[in-house]
Amino acid sequence: MPNMYDSAYDLEKAVRESEEFQGLKSAFEAVMNDPSAKQMFENFRDTQMELQQKQMQGEEITEEEVEKARQVVEVVQQHADISKLMEQEQRLNMVINDISRIITKPLEELYGAQEEPTE
Amino acid sequence: MPNMYDSAYDLEKAVRESEEFQGLKSAFEAVMNDPSAKQMFENFRDTQMELQQKQMQGEEITEEEVEKARQVVEVVQQHADISKLMEQEQRLNMVINDISRIITKPLEELYGAQEEPTE
Numbered sequence A, B: 001m002p003n004m005y006d007s008a009y010d011l012e013k014a015v016r017e018s019e020e021f022q023g024l025k026s027a028f029e030a031v032m033n034d035p036s037a038k039q040m041f042e043n044f045r046d047t048q049m050e051l052q053q054k055q056m057q058g059e060e061i062t063e064e065e066v067e068k069a070r071q072v073v074e075v076v077q078q079h080a081d082i083s084k085l086m087e088q089e090q091r092l093n094m095v096i097n098d099i100s101r102i103i104t105k106p107l108e109e110l111y112g113a114q115e116e117p118t119e
């Protein structure tokens, strides 16, 4: 029986060599090697991060901010390389979420099994 | 090269059979099979969850609430079975955090490498 760390390093290797990660890497490099796409993408990221931070801190998000974010999303979605990158990110994120659920299943079973059904 | 899902299931098996998970399982079952310890532990969990939720929503936490939480922690820490359970939880959490960091390293390298050093 391999130990958890050995298995984790095997999984890291599988992630690194996966079609999903390689696709993300290519899409990311395409954007990063194009200065105007890079700028647009980073602007999008910064806007998203700002809104997320406000949300986490329970701060009010104004209509103007929502509108600005909507516009930034619209612009990046029309950029072929950036929308490709966002697609690849979503694809790998889904896999990473699946993986997290798989490896924490023992914990979920342990805690879930003992919880009262009414909760 | 095994695919990501095969590797993830191998890792799940390694987690499930690990000393860390088996230790947590025993400690958890000891508390759950003792009605008064179970009640105490769930009270502790509920108090923690309430405070976390308030914090996440940016709500004010009163001095009374901090004091109540401190007392609940003190009580459970003096209960041998519960403090054992909390220790085992921390131990497994540290491993799970390590594992997460290992398997998301390819992503961290990809995004980190292209970020401007001044940020």
Ligand SMILES: [Ca+2]
Binding pocket: A042, B115, B116, B119
């Ligand atoms: Ca930046």
Ligand SMILES: [Ca+2]
Binding pocket: A115, A116, A119, B042
């Ligand atoms: Ca409960």
